[in-house]
Amino acid sequence: MTKTSRQPGRTTRERILTTALALFNQQGEPHVSSTAIAAELEISPGNLYYHFPNKEAIVNALYDAFATEMGTLLDAMEQTRSGPEEIWLFLHLMFEAIWKYRFLYYDISTLMSGYAHIERHFPVLLRRKQHTAYVLCDTLTAAGLMQADANELTALARNIALVGTFWISFQRAVHPHDEADIALGVAQVMQLVAPLLQPEARRYLQSLATQYTSVPNHAVTKGE
Amino acid sequence: MTKTSRQPGRTTRERILTTALALFNQQGEPHVSSTAIAAELEISPGNLYYHFPNKEAIVNALYDAFATEMGTLLDAMEQTRSGPEEIWLFLHLMFEAIWKYRFLYYDISTLMSGYAHIERHFPVLLRRKQHTAYVLCDTLTAAGLMQADANELTALARNIALVGTFWISFQRAVHPHDEADIALGVAQVMQLVAPLLQPEARRYLQSLATQYTSVPNHAVTKGE
Numbered sequence: 466m467t468k469t470s471r472q473p474g475r476t477t478r479e480r481i482l483t484t485a486l487a488l489f490n491q492q493g494e495p496h497v498s499s500t501a502i503a504a505e506l507e508i509s510p511g512n513l514y515y516h517f518p519n520k521e522a523i524v525n526a527l528y529d530a531f532a533t534e535m536g537t538l539l540d541a542m543e544q545t546r547s548g549p550e551e552i553w554l555f556l557h558l559m560f561e562a563i564w565k566y567r568f569l570y571y572d573i574s575t576l577m578s579g580y581a582h583i584e585r586h587f588p589v590l591l592r593r594k595q596h597t598a599y600v601l602c603d604t605l606t607a608a609g610l611m612q613a614d615a616n617e618l619t620a621l622a623r624n625i626a627l628v629g630t631f632w633i634s635f636q637r638a639v640h641p642h643d644e645a646d647i648a649l650g651v652a653q654v655m656q657l658v659a660p661l662l663q664p665e666a667r668r669y670l671q672s673l674a675t676q677y678t679s680v681p682n683h684a685v686t687k688g689e
Numbered sequence: 690m691t692k693t694s695r696q697p698g699r700t701t702r703e704r705i706l707t708t709a710l711a712l713f714n715q716q717g718e719p720h721v722s723s724t725a726i727a728a729e730l731e732i733s734p735g736n737l738y739y740h741f742p743n744k745e746a747i748v749n750a751l752y753d754a755f756a757t758e759m760g761t762l763l764d765a766m767e768q769t770r771s772g773p774e775e776i777w778l779f780l781h782l783m784f785e786a787i788w789k790y791r792f793l794y795y796d797i798s799t800l801m802s803g804y805a806h807i808e809r810h811f812p813v814l815l816r817r818k819q820h821t822a823y824v825l826c827d828t829l830t831a832a833g834l835m836q837a838d839a840n841e842l843t844a845l846a847r848n849i850a851l852v853g854t855f856w857i858s859f860q861r862a863v864h865p866h867d868e869a870d871i872a873l874g875v876a877q878v879m880q881l882v883a884p885l886l887q888p889e890a891r892r893y894l895q896s897l898a899t900q901y902t903s904v905p906n907h908a909v910t911k912g913e
Contacts (some may be wrong), residue, residue, distance in 0.1 A: 620880035656844035660884035
């Protein structure tokens with residue numbers, strides 16, 4: 466991890482964020498102090514505080530970077546008139562972004578009650594995810610690939626947002642000591658959509674899901 | 690709240706548990722100390738410590754009471770060969786039990802990392818919930834009411850356990866300052882099952898879900 470944080474040309478600010486993200490993802494945000502981040506970087510706490518006045522400022526900066534990545538993806542998803550294959554790709558990209566900043570998903574309530582910035586902005590992002598899920602499924606319905614009424618679409622979109630958001634927490638609750646495999650999370654969300662698809666689209670999605678989850682040590686986690 | 694904790698004939702131990710549960714549900718377990726529980730009961734901390742050596746012992750006792758209630762329900766669910774109506778009733782009863790001990794569901798990871806007893810036992814309960822969901826859906830399939838293969842049933846059972854477990858966290862993340870309505874949680878789980886049911890059973894479940902969520906201030910929360 467220290468290797469990536471010492472690439473030449475990267476600013477101290479960037480190195481602090483990269484190292485903090487890696488430590489938060491490894492140990493959980495509550496267990497990592499500013500001092501531990503400075504120690505990992507081999508810089509003085511004073512140097513760290515010059516860039517970020519406290520740990521909250523680091524957490525907020527990481528949250529903003531995450532929200533920007535998700536926002537770009539959600540925009541792209543809504544603008545593309547997608548079929549099942551594009552939706553699979555987008556799901557994969559969203560889970561990649563969630564995985565990269567996964568410490569945000571270990572315990573969202575605790576994080577929200579500790580950081581006013583996240584408490585204010587996370588619910589907005591969550592409602593946007595739900596809205597995008599609705600738009601995508603509505604597109605599938607209009608294209609004749611899915612069969613569902615407005616109530617079913619609303620419930621489906623809510624379940625997609627819920628499973629997407631809490632899949633990492635669920636895996637950690639079932640297997641407290643294992644690393645979660647994001648391919649299984651993508652497949653879990655696919656399985657919410659599949660039963661409402663028309664037979665051909667449903668078979669296609671099932672075959673994608675099977676291929677997707679049968680690749681061991683999935684490439685998605687590379688570069689972590 | 691103090692009214693219920695002062696009913697005549699109840700032991701101090703029971704009153705401590707009732708009051709702790711109410712405070713944990715209101716404020717979240719991390720924000721409630723043993724001293725605050727003693728103060729609410731108007732007993733000395735020494736009297737409280739005579740019954741429970743620390744807050745962990747209180748949390749563990751409440752977890753065990755919850756696990757016993759859930760265990761009884763899961764046993765009953767597996768032993769009854771259920772149709773959609775019975776499943777709806779069981780879902781309702783499970784959400785009632787979760788609601789009664791909802792502080793356990795505010796932030797499961799944090800609770801598991803703080804309490805070894807819960808870290809050891811919660812994953813077992815979660816796997817059991819998933820197993821029971823599988824058995825129930827398998828029964829519906831065998832009765833010709835549901836159409837799904839073994840992979841789809843496994844994914845469905847996992848999503849039922851996930852949505853059932855994290856629905857309260859999801860509601861709190863979307864609406865941080867509102868009390869969650871458990872009827873919506875039951876309806877959300879129903880919507881996972883509905884698309885795999887045969888048309889008649891699906892229409893029946895949808896009408897149940899609509900009736901269920903249209904009752905304002907649902908009776909379930911009475912007596913809290």
